[in-house]
Amino acid sequence: MSKPEVDEIDKSSAPLLDHLIELRSRLIWALGGFFVAFLICFYFAKQIFNFLVLPFQWATVWAGMGDTRVDLIYTAPQEFFFTQIKLGMFGGLILAFPMIATQIYKFVAPGLYTNERMAFLPFLIASPILFLMGAAMVxxxxxxxxxxxxxxxxxxxxxxxxxxxLLPRVSEYLSLIMTLVLAFGLVFQLPVVTTLLARVGLLSAQALADKRKWAIVLAFVVAAVITPPDPVSQIGLALPTILLYEISIILCRRIERSRAREQAKREAQEAAKAAGVGDAETPAA
Structure with a gap:
């Protein structure tokens, strides 16, 4: 480890008590952001739920039913109330995720080198964008x-x-939507996870390519477990997963080529420096 890197770590080091105080501060900000987002989503829970019912209305048009009016029921007096609480928590978590991720990054960043922070930041931005893309597809x-x-x-x-x-219960319909959004949102994180692992050297494009057959089987197995028991849902989740897996292989290969170019450039600079030192040490004739 070079001396500048050691100095950088020494500057960012802090006693354990300071780390605990910093952790408490970040947790307070994260929980506070989630609580405020939960209150906002719970206040507009009925409007949000009506917004989530719109895909059901579109399905009635696709089915040729003519009437776009849909009926949902609840069979227990408290069911719709607890459904709104669940919706408020789910929406609050999504709404507060940027703040929560920012607090996590601010807590971890002092322990990283400058180049590591700059490398981690794009993934922090890409993660919520990819999650929203998966939610939009759902x-x-x-x-x-x-x-x-x-x-x-x-x-x-x-x-x-x-x-x-078909007369769905409000709680079951919300559970279906939440399951699909979480499933697709997490699946769309696959390129982020694989590229991070490739950047730190824990994964290679060749390893992903060699395990392609197993990945395809696993994609259908996971889709069968976390989606409703129908072939449309399973195929609809498995195919994007396989596509994202192939995209992950491409991204990993780009990272490996970039790392190889940087390594070759570094070795060339070291060789040129060594050659210059050798020439300087050669006595004049």
């Missing part, structure tokens, strides 16, 4: 497709002797 495409699949199973109409219609 909202605008995946949820309407899943609800259309379920609506197609109904037995309604004057020609049907037995009428079977």
């Amino acid at each position: 909202y605008f495409f995946f949820t309407p497709m899943v609800m259309w699949f379920f609506l197609a199973m109904q037995q309604v109409g004057p020609e049907q002797e037995i009428q079977i219609s």
Whole structure:
């Protein structure tokens, strides 16, 4: 370890008590941000829930039902109230995530080198963006497709002797949306995780490529576990996962090529420096 790096660590070092005080301060800010976001989301819980029902309405249009009016029920007096609390917590966590991530970064950053902080910052920005991309895919495409699949199973109409219609409970519908948003949001973090591991040298593009077959199988297994038990949901989650896996391989290869260029440049500079020192030490004839 070079002397400048040692000096940088010594400057950022602090007693254990100072670290605990700093940790408490960051936790207070993170929990405070989450509590404020929770109150905001809980206050507008009905409006947010109505917004989340819009994909259900789009599915009724896809199913050719004509009427875009949808009916949801709750079978216990307290069910809708607790659903709003759950929605407030879920929305508050998403809304407060930038502040929480910032507090985590501020706590960890003093222990990192300057180049490590600069390398970590883009991933801190990309993570919420990718999560929102996954949530948008769930909202605008995946949820309407899943609800259309379920609506197609109904037995309604004057020609049907037995009428079977879909009347979801508010808690079950919210649980479905939350599960899909979390599943897609976490899956969209795959490029971030793999590139971080590749940057620190714990993962290589060749290792990812060699495990491609296992990754495809695992993608379908995970999709079958965390999505509703229908082929539309499972395939809809597994295919983006496989695509993101291939993107991760490409990003890892770019990082490895960039690291190889930097290493070659560093070795060339060291060789030139060594050659210069050798020439200086050669006595004049």
